[in-house]
Amino acid sequence: MLQVYKTSLPETMGGTEQVVRTLATQSHQHAVESEVVTLCADGRLAGISVQGPYTLHRFRRDFEVASMPVSLRLLRQFAALARRFDLIHYHFPWPFMDVLHLAGAARTPSVLTYHSDIVRQRRWLRLYRPLQQRFLERVDHIVATSPNYRATSPVLANFQTKLSVIPIGLDPSSHYTPDAERARAWRTRLGPRFFLFVGVLRYYKGLQYLLQAVRDTQIPVAIVGDGPEGARLRQQARQLGLSHVHFLGVLDDADKHALLSLCDGLVFPSHLRSEAFGITLLEAAMHAKPMISCEIGTGTSFVNVAGQTGLVVAPADPVALCDAMRYLWNHPQVADALGQEALRRYRQYFTGAAMVRSYAALYRQVHSAAGGAATLGEKQG
Missing domain, CATH: 3.40.50.2000 (Glycogen Phosphorylase B;)
Known part of the structure; x- marks a missing residue:
């Protein structure tokens, strides 16, 4: 399984980054091998590195358009990378990700976590909406992070037949009990x-x-x-x-x-x-x-x-x-x-273990519906 998001810990410290890391570090407990694709501002960090139980693929961020980071190298290489995996898990929003999927990964089974509507870039949203609609139509399954967001998002209202809710989960860190x-x-x-x-x-x-x-x-x-x-x-x-x-x-x-x-x-x-x-x-x-x-x-x-x-x-x-x-x-x-x-x-x-367990079951469901086997990981050969 390959996760895709625009940034990662520790470069940025948002909630989505924490979700990506939790899934990446714990999915192996459910026989799901996980890797992560992301961008980085510092080109010296670009490359492939092993982060404990998962592999991280960092691509240098070349420029931004309306707060959207873009990597030309990732655009060139994503189709080949995606073919190596049984399933792709996208974390929305990141419009560049829509392009990646439609340009080269649309045949790979896919899950998308819908973290948020696009709220601020209203002028750009009018231009982006057709691409967004096509992307969301092409992914196999969409996950909302709460029933509240599922009920109130005008975008998600169009995709109720392939939409479920998996709450974000969090586990205590090693610093949970302060000295x-x-x-x-x-x-x-x-x-x-x-x-x-x-x-x-x-x-x-x-x-x-x-x-x-x-x-x-x-x-x-x-x-x-x-x-x-x-x-x-x-x-x-x-x-x-x-x-x-x-x-x-x-x-x-x-x-x-x-x-x-x-x-x-x-x-x-x-x-x-x-x-x-x-x-x-x-x-x-x-x-x-x-x-x-x-x-x-x-x-x-x-x-x-x-x-x-x-x-x-x-x-x-x-x-x-x-x-x-x-x-x-x-x-x-x-x-x-x-x-x-x-x-x-x-x-x-809201435990991290419950979130990972729910996603692992969903991955198997989506992969099986696409004609895949029960074990998820990187394709060999």
């Missing part, structure tokens, strides 16, 4: 209680509304991560005099999990459908933390169920966000109960 010294250091720096945000600081994360929400409170907030909106958000915090908001920058897994173990809850104010799922919500649930998120019709409300695992508020609404934070802050017993239910729900629906 006591690291936890003490963060407690000393941030104080006994605080809310936490973790993620790349992007336009759809809604952090400008979070800063507005805490303007008239003294509830401490720690923000982990950086990104395109980082400078603007720091300037906004300075202008609002938010000395109780701490921008901590990019941290390693050990520090991230230390903060997750210490915080009162996770605040996740993403306000646009570009936030299709929210891996950070799963990480908070693993630590039995209550969550605050916005209702945007995506998987965020599948992970964080209103009134069950946390609170769900209207998007882009600082007042509603503030009220939710105040409520959890002032009702710690309720917050603890919500967190325990979040942990139970994580164990029931």
Whole structure:
């Protein structure tokens, strides 16, 4: 089985990259051999390397069009590469991937995980839509990451007959249990209680509304991560005099999990459908933390169920966000109960092992329907 996505860990740290790695590292437990094709910005990293149980094929990124990375060498070589595999697993969106499939891999059985609608590039979307439609028609099976996204995506509405849902799953990392010294250091720096945000600081994360929400409170907030909106958000915090908001920058897994173990809850104010799922919500649930998120019709409300695992508020609404934070802050017993239910729900629906098991079964189903054998791997000869 060959997975295809535009970027990979550790060069970029998004949720899709984590899904790709989890499938690549665990699929062998279900007798599925996995390899990954991706692009890299640093040409020195291009080539083939063994990453534990899977092989990674990196191709140099030559240029970008409307935030879409392109590799001319991959375009030339993909058809031959695809023929070596029993099945291809695409991770959408990446329009260049559509071209790769239609130009040389359309005969290979295929599964596509539909991670998100294309939200921001509306001008380019009008030009791309015919290609997108043809690509989605040609793949054998499409997977949505939540029933919420399946129900609300206008694109997926056209493909219900070959569409299923497999939730994103996550397993505890080696840093899940923080060492006591690291936890003490963060407690000393941030104080006994605080809310936490973790993620790349992007336009759809809604952090400008979070800063507005805490303007008239003294509830401490720690923000982990950086990104395109980082400078603007720091300037906004300075202008609002938010000395109780701490921008901590990019941290390693050990520090991230230390903060997750210490915080009162996770605040996740993403306000646009570009936030299709929210891996950070799963990480908070693993630590039995209550969550605050916005209702945007995506998987965020599948992970964080209103009134069950946390609170769900209207998007882009600082007042509603503030009220939710105040409520959890002032009702710690309720917050603890919500967190325990979040942990139970994580164990029931969102483990990495469950996700890999579901995909392995789907791979066999699709491969068998195409006339293949039961074992998936790289074709020999």
